[in-house]
Amino acid sequence: MTQKVSPLAPKGFPTLPLVGGVRFSTAAAGIKYTNRTDVMLAELAPGTAIAGVFTTSATRSSNVLDCQAKLGGDPSAGAAIIVNSGNSNAFTGKAGDGSVEAICGATATALGVPPNRVFTSSTGVIGERLPHERITDKISVLAETLAGDAIHDAAQAIMTTDTFAKGAGTSLTIGGKTVNIAGIAKGSGMIAPDMATMLVYIFTDAQIAQTDLQSLLSAHTGPTFNSITVDSDTSTSDTLLLAATGASGVDVTGNAAFSTALFDVMQDLAHQVVRDGEGATKFIEVRVTGAATGSDAKKVALAIANSPLVKTAVAGEDPNWGRVVMAVGKSGAQADRDTLTIRFGSILVAENGWVAESYTEEAGAAYMKGDHIVIHADLGLSNGQSTVWTCDLTHDYISINADYRS
Amino acid sequence: MTQKVSPLAPKGFPTLPLVGGVRFSTAAAGIKYTNRTDVMLAELAPGTAIAGVFTTSATRSSNVLDCQAKLGGDPSAGAAIIVNSGNSNAFTGKAGDGSVEAICGATATALGVPPNRVFTSSTGVIGERLPHERITDKISVLAETLAGDAIHDAAQAIMTTDTFAKGAGTSLTIGGKTVNIAGIAKGSGMIAPDMATMLVYIFTDAQIAQTDLQSLLSAHTGPTFNSITVDSDTSTSDTLLLAATGASGVDVTGNAAFSTALFDVMQDLAHQVVRDGEGATKFIEVRVTGAATGSDAKKVALAIANSPLVKTAVAGEDPNWGRVVMAVGKSGAQADRDTLTIRFGSILVAENGWVAESYTEEAGAAYMKGDHIVIHADLGLSNGQSTVWTCDLTHDYISINADYRS
Numbered sequence: 001m002t003q004k005v006s007p008l009a010p011k012g013f014p015t016l017p018l019v020g021g022v023r024f025s026t027a028a029a030g031i032k033y034t035n036r037t038d039v040m041l042a043e044l045a046p047g048t049a050i051a052g053v054f055t056t057s058a059t060r061s062s063n064v065l066d067c068q069a070k071l072g073g074d075p076s077a078g079a080a081i082i083v084n085s086g087n088s089n090a091f092t093g094k095a096g097d098g099s100v101e102a103i104c105g106a107t108a109t110a111l112g113v114p115p116n117r118v119f120t121s122s123t124g125v126i127g128e129r130l131p132h133e134r135i136t137d138k139i140s141v142l143a144e145t146l147a148g149d150a151i152h153d154a155a156q157a158i159m160t161t162d163t164f165a166k167g168a169g170t171s172l173t174i175g176g177k178t179v180n181i182a183g184i185a186k187g188s189g190m191i192a193p194d195m196a197t198m199l200v201y202i203f204t205d206a207q208i209a210q211t212d213l214q215s216l217l218s219a220h221t222g223p224t225f226n227s228i229t230v231d232s233d234t235s236t237s238d239t240l241l242l243a244a245t246g247a248s249g250v251d252v253t254g255n256a257a258f259s260t261a262l263f264d265v266m267q268d269l270a271h272q273v274v275r276d277g278e279g280a281t282k283f284i285e286v287r288v289t290g291a292a293t294g295s296d297a298k299k300v301a302l303a304i305a306n307s308p309l310v311k312t313a314v315a316g317e318d319p320n321w322g323r324v325v326m327a328v329g330k331s332g333a334q335a336d337r338d339t340l341t342i343r344f345g346s347i348l349v350a351e352n353g354w355v356a357e358s359y360t361e362e363a364g365a366a367y368m369k370g371d372h373i374v375i376h377a378d379l380g381l382s383n384g385q386s387t388v389w390t391c392d393l394t395h396d397y398i399s400i401n402a403d404y405r406s
Numbered sequence: 407m408t409q410k411v412s413p414l415a416p417k418g419f420p421t422l423p424l425v426g427g428v429r430f431s432t433a434a435a436g437i438k439y440t441n442r443t444d445v446m447l448a449e450l451a452p453g454t455a456i457a458g459v460f461t462t463s464a465t466r467s468s469n470v471l472d473c474q475a476k477l478g479g480d481p482s483a484g485a486a487i488i489v490n491s492g493n494s495n496a497f498t499g500k501a502g503d504g505s506v507e508a509i510c511g512a513t514a515t516a517l518g519v520p521p522n523r524v525f526t527s528s529t530g531v532i533g534e535r536l537p538h539e540r541i542t543d544k545i546s547v548l549a550e551t552l553a554g555d556a557i558h559d560a561a562q563a564i565m566t567t568d569t570f571a572k573g574a575g576t577s578l579t580i581g582g583k584t585v586n587i588a589g590i591a592k593g594s595g596m597i598a599p600d601m602a603t604m605l606v607y608i609f610t611d612a613q614i615a616q617t618d619l620q621s622l623l624s625a626h627t628g629p630t631f632n633s634i635t636v637d638s639d640t641s642t643s644d645t646l647l648l649a650a651t652g653a654s655g656v657d658v659t660g661n662a663a664f665s666t667a668l669f670d671v672m673q674d675l676a677h678q679v680v681r682d683g684e685g686a687t688k689f690i691e692v693r694v695t696g697a698a699t700g701s702d703a704k705k706v707a708l709a710i711a712n713s714p715l716v717k718t719a720v721a722g723e724d725p726n727w728g729r730v731v732m733a734v735g736k737s738g739a740q741a742d743r744d745t746l747t748i749r750f751g752s753i754l755v756a757e758n759g760w761v762a763e764s765y766t767e768e769a770g771a772a773y774m775k776g777d778h779i780v781i782h783a784d785l786g787l788s789n790g791q792s793t794v795w796t797c798d799l800t801h802d803y804i805s806i807n808a809d810y811r812s
Contacts, residue, residue, distance in 0.1 A: 059735030059743050091731045091743060093760030126728025127761055308714070308799075309807055316808025322532025325497045329465030337465050337497060354499030355533055393714075394808075398801050401715055402722025 008275035016169035017180035020205035021045035021245025023146035026157040027138040032086030037157035044079040051214035055238035061090035079117035089122035089130040099132035106136040110143040155184035168268035185269040200240040207246035224266040279396030291384030296333035298386040303331035311393035319364030339380030414681035422575035423586035426611035427451035427651025429552035432563040433544040438492030443563040447548040450485040457620035461644035467496035485523035495528035495536040505538035512542040516549040561590035574674035591675040606646040613652035630672040685802030697790030702739035704792040709737035717799035725770030745786030
């Protein structure tokens, strides 16, 4: 299946800052794909702290279970992250555990790091044995070709149904010194809150203890990666790793500027995942305000964002606000027909339990022709709010997913 | 938009038994549709007990709120049900309440029943004022043309995006006398548990007190209408009314045969709604067994049945059991990779945390070519079980819903 690049893709892969203490390499191991790279290795300098957030799936992969067990290990001897695309190694029984062990062992030997500091991810089809020997056969060449400026290659090697490589980064000055952050992501279908088919790796040369790094990452995941949804499905493999090498020599513990910069990189990557939603032609931002609680607001936002009827209406450029009302109603959150206000962008659509007097179908239809649609529901009850991002549901989503394995 | 009849439709509308004490009429009021009927009236004899189950949406329509308030009224003076298609009268503010009052008032006057014994439903587009005067203008002709054998016409008048009229019924002999049950339904998209875009009217000439009738109806709704899902969306209008006229003279209080017959009619209608799911080409039965609890089983069954990735795989005749594993994992129910067993029909697909040794992709692919697909997940934990029904997700679903209003 040949796929065109998503119409919502950024113009190109960004120029990312070099992050001290990280080197990348990639290889074409032929796990499933041909004529492309499908393995990436990231080597992390001694002293690197690693934080992670993972899928909550009860059927998560061996790789995820292994990564979760390894967080918080001794950073003194360095670390590595090795990722393959084409096969998720999920639901592959005991053999899956063996594949993880084999890959970690070979990587540890080649780089001279302890096996319990090697983190792996696998992404692709579920339930087929991972031919891990194709990966371990490539470890020595991967170890020999490591380079600090190869993050774009790394982003390409982890793509599956992605139509573009995803990267984001920034540099900031703290106490006269530069701190760099650069991240890559993959993910398009099967994206839902609580970490869906997403792999995200973010690197920084900031200096920070693992527990503080984990707190930052966990706090920022809710409003970024856990606020995007493509099809409400949740994968078995989702992994977000954040590595801080300390190479900048700048301690960022408690630094608000660093926290904000990290948040921005995470949000940028999260939005890129949505922009590559399978078949997407519209980027949809769902804002909910005035809810009884923050949790109610998120319930409503997700009900709107996951509604197939809302998503197909947006695909059809139909300002069908009745479906937004329907989604608010079904969410399970406290809501009142007569205090609900709905806006499309800045256009007031409905209020006081009915269509707004000033609203015209023409204005709504014109707004829907854009490719960044903001649906704003104010429940008029209290101060709970939440924003989530999704994309429309199109014929191409069906085409991509009805014959993914063929 | 011209729609072909669903490939999953029954061969034709069934021959339904006449139910004593009920007469039907229909009219073409031109509410939205042209060249077809769009209002149906059912007149119910004095003494008729009426039970109901309704949408739980927080934005439910004026009609639903009105019906809920009227259950349990005095049956001695008779009753009526009047339903229109083309406009849902939902989210139409105070005007919506006025429309219900106008329709109930006119119907009550024409039939000589109290206004608080007139039940109304409206189905169709949300948020546009119901031109109720087009309905009230037809009340006298509706009252003059009532007939006991017009239930098929009634089923046709309440259709919206339905591609076939839905009816089911049965007769049974109790104490040497015949008791009849006949029901009609409409609903295709926006069908989800807890009563989605579904209107269902079931009539029987059995004799039973309102509270007993309500208990029966409520008990049977869980495993029938609340176990079907088309797109996980929930409508603002769903209404299930059951009217018992008593005309047979047979008291069915506590009668198991009557209860079973009613259950079968409800299940038949529920399945017909799924078979008319927008764009459906496959009827999917999801059976979950071995769950920790019944509620966990239903969670898993709904996670599978509502997964866009599972539904598109079935549409593509792809035995992609990995997506079933994914859905089990995301459901939130207790599950264990290594005790999970998956079957497609009688084909053992996966067990012990991996694909079954006996499974072949050819056997799975051949099974998927059928139009009644059974997905069976046994969690291997305890005795909780649940069955839900859904349909596949196809290009036609997108086509129907991307331009429903145009």
